[in-house]
Amino acid sequence: MTLNPTFVDFSADPPRTANASVRADGAGDAGGHWILDAGGAVWVDFAAETPSDEVTMKICALVSKNGSSSGHAPLDILVNGQSVISRLRIPGGGDLPQVMTFAVPGEWLRSGPNTLELRSAEDSRAMLWLYRVLLESVWDRDAAERALLTDHAxxxxxxxxxxxxxxxxxxxxxxxxxxxxxxxxxxxxxxxxxxxxxxxxxxxxxxxxxxxxxxxxxxxxxxxxxxxxxxxxxxxxxxxxxxxxxxxxxxxxxxxxxxxxxxxxxxxxxxxxxxxxxxxxxxxxxxxxxxxxxxxxxxxxxxxxxxxxxxxxxxxxxxx
Structure with missing residues (x-):
């Protein structure tokens, strides 16, 4: 599969992007990151060609604390309607952003437009903070991160x-x-x-x-x-x-x-x-x-x- 290094950096307003555009509902900029309310969603539209190989997805996020206790904001991740993970509890207790890595099967992708959906659960009792999303071919390790650093500089x-x-x-x-x-x-x-x-x-x-x-x-x-x-x-x-x-x-x-x-x-x-x-x-x-x-x-x-x-x-x- 041909997938150019793809990223969305939510620390900037508007977000910095490569091979991607962003849509949102119940989510928006909060200075240095985006916040998703309960039921809020962010869609990342990206392009791929001749899909066949696996894609590596990296997401950096945290869930805000409820006072001194860990927050509760389960995350659903979908690619073209296929569930990558459901009701993910982000680790770390809300102190530091966490980087989570997932594999996306190549057969889930289409030649042309594709959509990644990140959704905070309706029963969330805290806010989901989103920092960045990276997508790259499994054979092009860390390409998206390198592209983000280059763009950032x-x-x-x-x-x-x-x-x-x-x-x-x-x-x-x-x-x-x-x-x-x-x-x-x-x-x-x-x-x-x-x-x-x-x-x-x-x-x-x-x-x-x-x-x-x-x-x-x-x-x-x-x-x-x-x-x-x-x-x-x-x-x-x-x-x-x-x-x-x-x-x-x-x-x-x-x-x-x-x-x-x-x-x-x-x-x-x-x-x-x-x-x-x-x-x-x-x-x-x-x-x-x-x-x-x-x-x-x-x-x-x-x-x-x-x-x-x-x-x-x-x-x-x-x-x-």
């Missing part, structure tokens, strides 16, 4: 409203915007980001997978450590010519070798930064130390499942 420029507080305080104080763009050609959004400012400030933050917010800590120039969080306010492809572009090299086997281009922009509201480190959603990591004028850097990089290697760069051209 296309808009790599972020702006967050920030807030901080001492560890013992209850109220958050407004802070300066955090604006950044890091693109090293790996087609993946950041999962973690850290930096040191030339004024002595430092921070380390971790992002929600949907990039709707972050949590971390920050050190002020005076040496005080604060809790630090942010809410996404804007996401776009570029930051209007603000990112510096570097030609890079990596060191392995005793020699330096040309690598791809790195675009970096980080505005913390506290002046220039001298060190930036990150881990992306594919598991790649890097850390760079910038010269005083920001024209070059030295650091390291580590691709997922590989060892660390030297990393250096020189600024080229203009910004983007």
């Amino acid at each position: 296309a808009e790599s420029a972020f702006t967050f409203a920030t807030y901080s507080r001492p560890a013992g305080a209850s109220e958050w104080r407004d802070g300066p915007e955090l604006r950044f763009q890091i693109d090293e050609g790996q087609a993946a959004a950041p999962a973690e980001l850290s930096w040191r400012g030339s004024d002595g400030s430092e921070a380390a933050i971790s992002f929600a997978g949907e990039m709707t917010g972050f949590l971390g800590h920050v050190r002020t120039p005076g040496g005080a450590w604060l809790q630090f969080r942010g809410d996404l306010t804007e996401r776009r492809e570029h930051l209007d010519g603000s990112a510096r572009r570097f030609e890079t090299e990596v060191h392995w086997g005793g020699d330096w070798h040309r690598s791809g281009e790195l675009s970096v922009f980080l505005d913390t509201g506290s002046g220039p930064v001298e060190r930036v480190g990150w881990r992306d959603q594919r598991g790649n990591t890097a850390s760079i130390g910038l010269t005083h004028d920001g024209a070059s850097f030295t650091g390291y990089a580590q691709r997922v499942n590989e060892g660390p290697i030297g990393y250096r760069g020189e600024i080229v051209g203009g910004t983007r």
Whole structure:
């Protein structure tokens, strides 16, 4: 069967899709996910050609808690009217989204339009939270997830409203915007980001997978450590010519070798930064130390499942 990688990412409004369109009744956006009420349904229409082989389906969802108790929102999943599973009780207790994997027989699919239906039971006493749906050929493992990460990384420029507080305080104080763009050609959004400012400030933050917010800590120039969080306010492809572009090299086997281009922009509201480190959603990591004028850097990089290697760069051209 020919099935292009298919996904629906409900963390965006409207949802991000590939080879799919979405219809709903009793369901809608709730900021970072969709919510299905009791009896609510979501239909994902997708296309396939010459069906024959099995399809792998992955669904990320949770059921909201009833106070301190586990929620109750059984889920029915159907493909072209055929039941994949009935009254599924999603595990996890409502604390974290759960990824569930199912096999869809190839004979259930049609050449051309197909429909996946996700329905919350009429007797649900909690809300079903839906994060994403992935569909791919059984022989093309993780293709839909790779396609989603690539699509997710296309808009790599972020702006967050920030807030901080001492560890013992209850109220958050407004802070300066955090604006950044890091693109090293790996087609993946950041999962973690850290930096040191030339004024002595430092921070380390971790992002929600949907990039709707972050949590971390920050050190002020005076040496005080604060809790630090942010809410996404804007996401776009570029930051209007603000990112510096570097030609890079990596060191392995005793020699330096040309690598791809790195675009970096980080505005913390506290002046220039001298060190930036990150881990992306594919598991790649890097850390760079910038010269005083920001024209070059030295650091390291580590691709997922590989060892660390030297990393250096020189600024080229203009910004983007």
